[in-house]
Amino acid sequence: MPLMNVRERKRALRAQFRKYRTECSPELKREMDRKLYESFVSIKEFSDCDTIFAYISGNIECDTEQIIKMALSEGKRVAVPKCAAHTNEMDFYFIKSYDDLSPGKYDIPEPVPEKCEQVRDFSSGLCLVPGLSFDYQGYRLGFGKGYYDRFLSRFGGITAGICYAKCTVSELPRGVYDRAVDILITERFINRTGM
Numbered sequence: 319m320p321l322m323n324v325r326e327r328k329r330a331l332r333a334q335f336r337k338y339r340t341e342c343s344p345e346l347k348r349e350m351d352r353k354l355y356e357s358f359v360s361i362k363e364f365s366d367c368d369t370i371f372a373y374i375s376g377n378i379e380c381d382t383e384q385i386i387k388m389a390l391s392e393g394k395r396v397a398v399p400k401c402a403a404h405t406n407e408m409d410f411y412f413i414k415s416y417d418d419l420s421p422g423k424y425d426i427p428e429p430v431p432e433k434c435e436q437v438r439d440f441s442s443g444l445c446l447v448p449g450l451s452f453d454y455q456g457y458r459l460g461f462g463k464g465y466y467d468r469f470l471s472r473f474g475g476i477t478a479g480i481c482y483a484k485c486t487v488s489e490l491p492r493g494v495y496d497r498a499v500d501i502l503i504t505e506r507f508i509n510r511t512g513m
Contacts, residue, residue, distance in 0.1 A: 324491045331459055335450040335485045339378035342482075350482050351381040353505035358446070359388055361501065361508065363476050369395040369443035371410060371473070374419065374427045379448055380480045383416075390415065397437045399465070400428040406464045410437040443475040447499050452481045453490040456498030456511030470497045478503055 342350075358364060370389045375382045389396050390413075399408040401423040411434035413419065422428030447466060449458035458479055460466055470477065479499035483506040502509040 324493070327491045328459060328462075331487075331490070332450055332462060335459070336378065338484060339450070339482070342378075347381075350505040351384075354380055354480050354482075354503060355384045355388075357503050357505065357508055358385055358478070358480060361478070361503070363444050363478065363501065364389075367394065367444040367476075369397065369475075371397045371399075371437075371443055371445040371475070373446060373448050374398055375448070376424070376426050380482065382446060382480075385446065386416075397443075398429055399469075400431065401465065406468060408465050408469050410440075411435065412437060440472055441474040445470070445473055445475055445477045447477050447479045449479055449481055451485045451487060451490060452479045452499070452502050453487050454502070454509060454511070455489070456500065456502050456509070457490050457492045457496055458499065459490050467495060467497075471495065476500050480504070483507065 364370070372382050372386050372389070373379075386396055395412055397410040397412050398419075399410050401408055411429035411431060413429050413434055416427070418429055418433045419427035420430050447458065447470070449460055451459040456479060458466075477499040478501040480503045483504040486502070486504060498511055500511060502511055
């Protein structure tokens with residue numbers, strides 16, 4: 319498939335899934351997020367991990383707050399990203415609570431470096447991966463900035479994508495640098511893609 323067609327297809331899919339998420343009623347979103355939370359904390363990889371790399375969810379993303387609070391309550395180390403200034407790179411910092419966050423890039427709370435320890439070892443752990451859409455092989459369609467694509471290229475642990483079932487498709491357009499997640503979790507099913 320020519321490169322321009324891939325870009326156009328990704329742009330159309332992003333618009334489609336943004337529209338679904340934006341128009342989703344608050345009640346339905348809360349119910350889907352509750353089921354996603356229950357599915358995620360039920361997997362063996364979550365119970366076995368000492369460190370979880372999570373993201374702080376924005377308005378249309380699958381909610382991660384309850385997952386993060388559960389991980390902290392179980393004594394797991396929780397690392398969340400901070401976007402580096404003037405680049406599309408992320409640094410991760412360990413947080414002890416939501417009090418360690420302040421408004422950051424894109425109005426999403428980020429860790430305050432003065433309060434948190436920066437993560438230096440990315441060889442293990444469980445990473446919760448955001449996406450507008452995932453396909454059944456675990457490939458993702460992100461928000462288009464490339465932050466997670468860059469991060470996942472150097473992450474050595476287990477990756478778990480969470481997504482609403484209506485935002486999953488049989489196959490997404492992908493590039494040579496795209497990396498599939500090991501586990502895809504929706505409110506309706508869990509698919510172990512690369513394990």
